[in-house]
Amino acid sequence: MNQHSHKDYETVRIAVIRARWHADIVDQCVQAFEAELSALGDGRFSVDVFDVPGAYEIPLHAQTLAQTGRYAAILGAAFVVNGGIYRHEFVASAVIDGMMNVQLSTGVPVLSAVLTPHNYHDSTEHHRFFFEHFTVKGKEAANACVQILAARERVMA
Incomplete structure (x- = not known):
């Protein structure tokens, strides 16, 4: 006879924070x-999805969600590209650093699907590539x- 603890049947809640820039790709x-x-x-x-305007807003929202104690893990998803005006590497770095700080300060794993390519052109070829890559x-x-x-879980057992 298999024996399972009550914990085996508990739903594990995961939060996803997705930026709305390039929503079709991020989705x-x-x-x-x-x-x-x-x-x-x-x-x-069980996955709860939260929308934020852009990648830069992900760390603060992740911190807010982590502090509720409701989520076992959080995923941040965004596509940070060179728009020709700002250095997108700085934005991506700030977001990743912020997400790392959240997980270290709260103990809630914050996973990253915040991606920033070297080059992205609004072309059919690039769109198709990143559409598939995000999958x-x-x-x-x-x-x-x-x-x-x-x-x-093994560490805590």
Whole structure:
């Protein structure tokens, strides 16, 4: 007879924060993340999706969500590209640093699907590439989420 603790049946809540710039591309990541978590978790995971205007707003929203104590992990998803006016590397770096600070200060894993390519041109070819690439990144983020939660569970056991 298999014995399971009550914890085996608890729903694990995951938050996703997605930037709305290039929403059609970013949404591929979120959809793939949800689908992969569903496949890996057999209904164990519940995903709440939160929208923010851009990538820069992700760290503060992640901190707010982490501080509620409701979420086992948080994923930030954004596509930070060179718009020709600002140095997109600075934005991406600030966002990633902010997300790292949130997870270190709260103890809640904050995963990143905040991607910034060297070059992005608003062309069919680039759009198609990143549309598909964000699907891959969503699956990878889901796998990383499951792995880090399992690793943390082993440490806490």
